[in-house]
Amino acid sequence: xxxxxxxxxxxxxxxxxxxxxxxxxxxxxxxxxxxxxxxxxxxxxxxxxxxxxxxxxxxxxxxxxxxxxxxxxxxxxxxxxxxxxxxxxxxxxxx
Numbered sequence: 570x571x572x573x574x575x576x577x578x579x580x581x582x583x584x585x586x587x588x589x590x591x592x593x594x595x596x597x598x599x600x601x602x603x604x605x606x607x608x609x610x611x612x613x614x615x616x617x618x619x620x621x622x623x624x625x626x627x628x629x630x631x632x633x634x635x636x637x638x639x640x641x642x643x644x645x646x647x648x649x650x651x652x653x654x655x656x657x658x659x660x661x662x663x664x
Contacts, residue, residue, distance in 0.1 A: 582654040582662040584612070584625055588647045592621070594654065594664055595641065604643050610635035625652040628663035635664075 583597045585606060595609035616632030617623040629635065654662045 582656075582664075584621055584652040584654060584664070585643075586621075586649040586651070587643055588649060593638075593641050594624075594635070597651065599645065602645050604645055604648060606641040606643075607639075609639060609641040610637045621652055624664050625654050626663070627655075628657075633664075 581597050582595070583606075584592065584594045585597060585604070586592050592612045593606050593609050594612055595606035598605050598607070612621075612624070612633070613636050614632065614634035615621065615624060616630040616634065623630075624633065654664055657663055
């Protein structure tokens with residue numbers, strides 16, 4: 570089984586880079602070999618000057634385009650990498 574930082578019971582807001590270029594942001598959990606991304610949006614346009622890290626740390630810009638898509642499921646081996654999303658001062662995710 571692939572080692573992963575995705576928690577098995579608690580949800581964590583993350584940007585998830587999947588195979589074939591799909592980039593999704595949402596509330597990530599894992600069930601067996603399946604990664605479940607709830608409240609998911611495909612990041613169609615980053616709209617950043619400093620990459621995905623800028624989205625994770627500072628939130629969406631005026632040029633970012635997110636396409637809401639509900640729940641996304643992927644096999645854990647389809648995950649290229651994940652980036653934790655920062656929370657704002659009110660405890661809400663930045664993106």
